[in-house]
Amino acid sequence: MKMALQVNGERHVVGVSGARRLLDVLREDLGLTGTKEGCGEGECGACSVLVDGAVVDSCLVPVGQVTDASIVTVEGLAADGVLNPLQQAFLDTGGAQCGMCTPGMLIAGQAFLASGEEATDDHIREAIAGNLCRCTGYTKIIEAIALAAERSA
Amino acid sequence: MVDTIVARRPVPGRAQLPPRREGPAKLTGAATFTDDLVVPGAWYGLTIRSTEPRARLVSVGFDHQFDAHDVVLVTADDIPGENVVSLISDDQPVLVPIGGEIRHFAEPLALVAAPDRSAVRAARAHVIVATEPLDPVFDPLESREEFSRYELERGDVDEAMAAADLIVDEIYRVGHQEQLYIENQAMIAIPREDGGVTVHGSLQCPYYIHRAMKRALRLDDDQAVVIQEETGGGFGGKEEYPSMIALHAALLARKCGKPVRMIYGRNEDISATTKRHPAIIHYRTGVAGDGRLLAHDIEIVVDGGAYRTLTPVVLSRAVLQAGGPYHCRNIRVRGRAMATNTPPNGAFRGFGAPQIGFADETQVNRVAATLDISPLVLRRQWIYRQGDTTPTGGRLDDSLGLSDVLEAATGTTQFEANRARAASQGRVGPVTSGIGLALGWHGAGLGGSGEVRTAAVASVELTADGRIRILTGSTEMGQGTKTILPQLVAEELGVPYTDVEIAPQDTSVVPDSGPTVSSRTAMVVGGLLVGAARHLRREVEERTGAPFAEAYKKAGPLRIDERFRPYPNVTFDDEQLRGDAYPAYGWGAAVARVEVDRDTGEVHVIECTAADDLGRVIHPVLAEGQVEGGTLQAIGYATIEEIKLQGGRYLNDRLATYLIPTSLDAPKITSILVEKPFTGAPHGAKGVGELPINVAAPAVVAAIHDAIGVWINELPATPERVLQALGSFPEHAS
Numbered sequence: 055m056k057m058a059l060q061v062n063g064e065r066h067v068v069g070v071s072g073a074r075r076l077l078d079v080l081r082e083d084l085g086l087t088g089t090k091e092g093c094g095e096g097e098c099g100a101c102s103v104l105v106d107g108a109v110v111d112s113c114l115v116p117v118g119q120v121t122d123a124s125i126v127t128v129e130g131l132a133a134d135g136v137l138n139p140l141q142q143a144f145l146d147t148g149g150a151q152c153g154m155c156t157p158g159m160l161i162a163g164q165a166f167l168a169s170g171e172e173a174t175d176d177h178i179r180e181a182i183a184g185n186l187c188r189c190t191g192y193t194k195i196i197e198a199i200a201l202a203a204e205r206s207a
Numbered sequence: 208m209v210d211t212i213v214a215r216r217p218v219p220g221r222a223q224l225p226p227r228r229e230g231p232a233k234l235t236g237a238a239t240f241t242d243d244l245v246v247p248g249a250w251y252g253l254t255i256r257s258t259e260p261r262a263r264l265v266s267v268g269f270d271h272q273f274d275a276h277d278v279v280l281v282t283a284d285d286i287p288g289e290n291v292v293s294l295i296s297d298d299q300p301v302l303v304p305i306g307g308e309i310r311h312f313a314e315p316l317a318l319v320a321a322p323d324r325s326a327v328r329a330a331r332a333h334v335i336v337a338t339e340p341l342d343p344v345f346d347p348l349e350s351r352e353e354f355s356r357y358e359l360e361r362g363d364v365d366e367a368m369a370a371a372d373l374i375v376d377e378i379y380r381v382g383h384q385e386q387l388y389i390e391n392q393a394m395i396a397i398p399r400e401d402g403g404v405t406v407h408g409s410l411q412c413p414y415y416i417h418r419a420m421k422r423a424l425r426l427d428d429d430q431a432v433v434i435q436e437e438t439g440g441g442f443g444g445k446e447e448y449p450s451m452i453a454l455h456a457a458l459l460a461r462k463c464g465k466p467v468r469m470i471y472g473r474n475e476d477i478s479a480t481t482k483r484h485p486a487i488i489h490y491r492t493g494v495a496g497d498g499r500l501l502a503h504d505i506e507i508v509v510d511g512g513a514y515r516t517l518t519p520v521v522l523s524r525a526v527l528q529a530g531g532p533y534h535c536r537n538i539r540v541r542g543r544a545m546a547t548n549t550p551p552n553g554a555f556r557g558f559g560a561p562q563i564g565f566a567d568e569t570q571v572n573r574v575a576a577t578l579d580i581s582p583l584v585l586r587r588q589w590i591y592r593q594g595d596t597t598p599t600g601g602r603l604d605d606s607l608g609l610s611d612v613l614e615a616a617t618g619t620t621q622f623e624a625n626r627a628r629a630a631s632q633g634r635v636g637p638v639t640s641g642i643g644l645a646l647g648w649h650g651a652g653l654g655g656s657g658e659v660r661t662a663a664v665a666s667v668e669l670t671a672d673g674r675i676r677i678l679t680g681s682t683e684m685g686q687g688t689k690t691i692l693p694q695l696v697a698e699e700l701g702v703p704y705t706d707v708e709i710a711p712q713d714t715s716v717v718p719d720s721g722p723t724v725s726s727r728t729a730m731v732v733g734g735l736l737v738g739a740a741r742h743l744r745r746e747v748e749e750r751t752g753a754p755f756a757e758a759y760k761k762a763g764p765l766r767i768d769e770r771f772r773p774y775p776n777v778t779f780d781d782e783q784l785r786g787d788a789y790p791a792y793g794w795g796a797a798v799a800r801v802e803v804d805r806d807t808g809e810v811h812v813i814e815c816t817a818a819d820d821l822g823r824v825i826h827p828v829l830a831e832g833q834v835e836g837g838t839l840q841a842i843g844y845a846t847i848e849e850i851k852l853q854g855g856r857y858l859n860d861r862l863a864t865y866l867i868p869t870s871l872d873a874p875k876i877t878s879i880l881v882e883k884p885f886t887g888a889p890h891g892a893k894g895v896g897e898l899p900i901n902v903a904a905p906a907v908v909a910a911i912h913d914a915i916g917v918w919i920n921e922l923p924a925t926p927e928r929v930l931q932a933l934g935s936f937p938e939h940a941s
Binding site for chain 2: 081085086087088089090091092093094095097098100127128129131132137141144145146147148150151152153154155156157160175178179180182183184185186187188189190191192193194195196
C-alpha cells in the first residue's frame with residue numbers, strides 16, 4: 055500500500071502495510087535511524103517522535119494512523135548541521151552519555167519547551183517521565199532542558 | 208603531598224572543558240549503533256533457547272513437514288573449534304550439544320537464520336526440541352556445586368568477639384539486578400573472504416570476543432575481527448555476554464554465507480543475559496562499649512547461576528572489600544560462590560562490592576544506633592587513616608580521601624543538624640522523613656595481580672601525514688573514554704584537544720588495552736597513554752630540536768606502544784590473598800534523605816548527595832555524570848529493582864515489569880568531586896565508574912531507619928518489606 059508521510063518537513067511516499075510500526079518505517083524505509091528501539095512496548099521512550107507536536111512512542115503507532123500528520127524525529131532538530139538550542143544545551147551540560155535515550159529525550163524536551171510551561175524542576179521531570187535513562191540519573195538532562203529554556207527566554 | 212581540591216567547573220588553571228567527543232553525533236541521530244547499520248543482503252538470526260531450568264538435550268531440529276529451503280539451522284555440531292565461550296573457565300558451551308546438559312532457562316540450544324524477520328520467526332516455530340528433565344537446584348545454600356571459595360583472616364577473631372560488649376549479628380540478602388542499558392545486545396557478523404568473520408557489535412571488550420572467536424571458530428588472529436559500534440550503555444552487561452552473541456552470529460553467517468544480524472529484543476535480553484549476583488551475607492561485628500571496632504566475622508554466599516563466567520572475580524572483590532573502609536585488626540571473611548540452575552550471573556558495575564557494601568554499612572549504622580552514637584562520629588572513629596592496613600595487609604599510604612569525602616558529604620548536607628531535627632520532631636503522621644549516611648570504597652583497576660597478567664598496551668601514533676592518533680581497545684559506552692583519553696594526550700603533548708584523534712575500536716587496528724571494566728580505563732589506560740605521549744613528545748623534540756607542538760606535523764610516522772608496568776610498591780599474592788589487593792582505591796560517601804509512608808510502605812528518596820574521591824578529575828562534567836548515574840542505579844537497587852524467579856525463570860522479564868527509576872522516582876542528586884591524586888599513575892586518576900554504586904543503597908536504608916525506626920536487611924526495600932519490618936516492630940504494631 056502506498057502511503058504519504060510528512061517527516062521533518064519533507065514528504066515521503068512509502069509502499070508498506072498500514073499496520074507496520076511507525077518506528078520501522080522511519081528506521082528501515084526512510085533510513086532515519088536516529089529514532090531508537092529500547093523495548094518495543096512503550097515503556098522506555100527511546101522511540102519518541104513528535105506527531106503533530108505531541109510526543110508519541112513510535113513503536114506503538116501503526117504507520118497508517120499518521121499519514122496525514124506532521125512527524126518530527128531527532129534528525130529534524132538540527133538545521134544545516136547546527137545544533138538547535140536544546141541539543142546545544144545537552145552538549146554543554148553533559149545531558150547525553152551513551153546516547154541511546156538521547157533522541158527520545160530531545161523529542162520530549164522539545165515538546166516541553168514548545169508547551170511554554172515554566173521550566174521548573176518538577177515540570178521538567180514530569181515532561182520526561184516517559185523516557186528512561188540509565189546513565190545520567192536524569193540530573194544533567196533536567197539541567198539541559200532548563201538551560202535551553204533559560205537561553206530562549 | 209597534594210592538598211585536596213574540590214573540583215569546580217571549569218577547573219581553575221586547566222584548559223576549558225571540551226564537549227563530549229561523540230556528543231554532536233549522538234544529539235543529531237547521526238551516531239550509528241549496531242542496529243542502525245545497513246548491511247545489504249544480511250539475514251536475520253534468532254536463538255532457540257531452553258524452556259527448562261535443567262534437562263538433558265536429546266535432539267533439536269526442524270520438524271519433518273517444514274520446508275527448510277532458504278533457512279539455516281546451526282547446532283553444536285556446526286562449531287568448528289571448541290564448544291566453549293572462552294572466559295575464566297571452559298564450562299559454558301556456545302550451544303548445548305546433543306546429550307549435553309541444559310543448565311538454565313533460556314540457554315542457547317540452536318540457532319536459525321533466514322533472509323527476513325518473518326521467515327526466521329516462522330522457522331523458529333518449526334524447531335522441535337526434545338529433552339529429558341533433570342532435577343534443578345535454585346537455592347545457593349542447597350547447592351553442592353561450588354564455583355569458587357576464598358578465605359581471609361587476620362588477627363584473632365574469636366578472642367576479640369569473646370571480649371566484645373556488643374555483637375551485631377545479622378543476615379543480609381540481595382537479589383538479582385539487571386543492568387538495563389537502554390540499547391539491547393546487538394551483533395552483526397559478516398563472513399570474510401579469508402574464511403574468517405568480522406563482527407560489529409554493542410560491546411565493552413573487543414579482545415574478549417576476539418579470543419572467543421579464535422577458539423570456537425578455529426580462526427587465526429587476522430581472521431577474527433571485532434569492531435565496536437556506538438554502544439548504548441554497558442554497566443558490565445556487555446562485558447562477557449557479547450562473546451556468546453558474536454559466536455552465534457558468526458556461526459550462522461558462516462553457514463549461510465551471508466551477513467547475519469542478531470539483535471536482541473528487550474524480553475530476550477532480560478530473560479537470557481547476565482545479572483548482578485544475588486548474595487546472602489551473614490555478618491557478625493564485635494564492638495567495645497565505647498564504640499571501638501573489635502572484630503568482624505563475615506560469611507558471603509554468592510549465587511553464580513549456571514556457569515562460572517566471571518563469578519570467581521566477583522566473589523573475590525566482595526571478599527577483598529568486605530569490612531568496608533574501616534580499620535579492623537581482627538577480621539575473618541569466608542566467601543563461596545555456588546552454582547544454581549538459573550541464568551549465569553555476571554559483571555555489573557560494582558562487581559560484588561554493592562552487595563557487601565550494603566551489609567558493611569548497615570552493620571556500622573546498626574552499631575551506631577545500638578550504642579546511641581552518631582553514625583558520623585562512629586565513622587570518624589573507625590575509618591582508615593594514613594598508614595593503616597587492609598585485611599590483606601595492603602598499606603594505605605597514598606591517595607586516601609576517605610575522611611575528606613565523609614566530611615564533604617555530611618558538611619554539605621548538614622547531616623548532624625538534620626538528623627537531630629528529624630529525631631526531635633519524632634515520628635508523627637503516616638509520612639515521616641529520615642536522613643542516612645554511608646561510606647564506600649572501590650579498588651580501581653583489576654584486582655590482585657590482574658593488571659600485571661593482563662599486560663595492557665595502549666599507543667599514541669604520529670601518522671606520516673602529521674596527525675596524532677590514540678590507539679586503544681578501550682571502549683566508549685557513554686562514560687567518556689573518547690573524550691578523556693584525547694584530553695590527557697593533548698595535555699601531555701601541549702596541543703589542542705581537537706588535534707588528537709582516537710582510532711576506531713577495531714581489533715585489526717588497535718592493541719589489546721585490556722577489558723573496559725573495573726574502573727580501569729581512566730587510571731590504567733589513561734596512564735599508559737600519558738606515558739606514550741610523554742615518550743612521543745621527548746622523541747620528537749630530541750629529533751627536531753623544536754617544541755612538539757611546532758614540530759610534530761612533519762615528524763611522523765612514529766608510534767609509541769606503552770605496555771603496563773606494575774605500579775611502584777604494589778604487589779599481591781593471589782594464592783595467599785596477601786598484599787595490595789588493588790593498585791588504588793576510590794573513596795565515596797553518600798547522604799540520602801527519604802520519605803516513608805507507614806501506611807503503604809512506600810519509600811521515596813528525596814535527595815542524595817554523593818562525595819567521591821577520584822584521584823584526579825579529568826573532566827568534571829563527565830565525572831559528575833558517572834557519580835549521578837551510579838547513584839541512581841544504587842537507589843534503584845535499594846528501592847525498586849528486583850527480579851522475581853519461578854522455577855529458574857525470571858518472571859518480570861520485560862520493561863513493563865522490571866522497573867528502573869524514572870525522572871519522577873529519581874531524587875535530586877548532588878555530586879561532590881574530591882581529588883587525592885594517586886601517585887602511582889602519571890596523571891593521578893583512580894577511576895570513578897563503579898564507586899558511586901557501592902554507596903547510596905545503604906545510605907537509603909539508613910535513612911529509612913531514621914524515618915521509621917526499622918532496619919531493612921533485604922534489598923530492595925519494597926513496600927511489602929517495609930510493612931513487614933514495621934509489623935515486627937511493637938511501636939507500630941497496633
